[in-house]
Amino acid sequence: MNxxxxxxxxxxxxxxxxxxxxxxxxxxxxxxxxxxxxLMRHVGFQSAINPHxxxxxxxxxxxxxxxSKVNDNFQAVRGVIDYEAFELFQLMNRxxxxxxxxxxxxxxxxxxxxxxxxxxxICTYWMLGHALETLDERLRFGQPRENDFRALADAVTNLPNxxxxxxxxxxxxxxVYLANGQKFYQLTEQLENIFEDGL
Numbered sequence: 001m002n003x004x005x006x007x008x009x010x011x012x013x014x015x016x017x018x019x020x021x022x023x024x025x026x027x028x029x030x031x032x033x034x035x036x037x038x039l040m041r042h043v044g045f046q047s048a049i050n051p052h053x054x055x056x057x058x059x060x061x062x063x064x065x066x067x068s069k070v071n072d073n074f075q076a077v078r079g080v081i082d083y084e085a086f087e088l089f090q091l092m093n094r095x096x097x098x099x100x101x102x103x104x105x106x107x108x109x110x111x112x113x114x115x116x117x118x119x120x121x122i123c124t125y126w127m128l129g130h131a132l133e134t135l136d137e138r139l140r141f142g143q144p145r146e147n148d149f150r151a152l153a154d155a156v157t158n159l160p161n162x163x164x165x166x167x168x169x170x171x172x173x174x175x176v177y178l179a180n181g182q183k184f185y186q187l188t189e190q191l192e193n194i195f196e197d198g199l
Contacts, residue, residue, distance in 0.1 A: 007077055008125040009195045014073035015129025018112055021066040023137045025105045028058060042140050059101065067096045067104055080122055085114035124158045131155040132188060139181045149176045152184075164194045 003011075027039055043062050045054055074081075074089040081089075088111045095104035115126045131152040138144045156172035159165035171187050 003080065003121050003125070005195065005198060007080055008121070010073045010076040011080075011122060011125035012129040012132075012195070014070065014077060015115070015126040015131075016133040017066055017069045017073060017129075018108055018115075019130045019133040020137070021063065021070060021105060021108055022112065023134070024058065024063065024066070028055065039141075042137075063101055063105065064096065067092070067101075067108075070108065071096070077122075081115070081118065085111065085118070088114050120158065121160070124155070128155040128159070128191075132191075135184060136188070139184060144179060144181070146176070146179065149179055149184075156187075164197075168194070 024039070024043070040054060043058065045057055071089070071093045074093075078086055078089075088107065092104050092107040092111055095101075095107055112130075116123060118126070131148075132155070135144060135148040135152050138148050153172040153176050156165070156168050159168070168187060168190055171183065171190070175183055175187065
């Protein structure tokens, strides 16, 4: 199956926004006071540091916005994902529109399982976004793990051969051993440039 680059890009961002939403939901559920401060910077919170205001901001502004972006990317790729995933995303969107934010976020985990079950190249680009967002989130919080670098390297390695993606594969593998945040963001910039410039 061949994918348009626009579909690949939307699958990539679908993976990113899904993981971003799930990570944020999990951190809020754990409600660890120490994690609120880097989380505030991560989501661009500008008000005076007040956990109550922050939780309200996340619940009323950030999570609905992320779920809206998930829906935008899902709608863009609805023609290439399978029927089961389509129905799961539709339910997530209905829950979000009905104001059932927590249920929508839980539903997103079912959507994640459905996306993992897709064959290449659909799962390939989705996993790329998922792995990249996971590592980005962990780097922001100072909690990167070797497995996070390995997951990203595996996702990049699975990109099509003999294309512009080849230039990313060696740097991605090197990240597993370097575990360097600066190199990670350089790789992310290269990836975005390929999506922008084409293969």
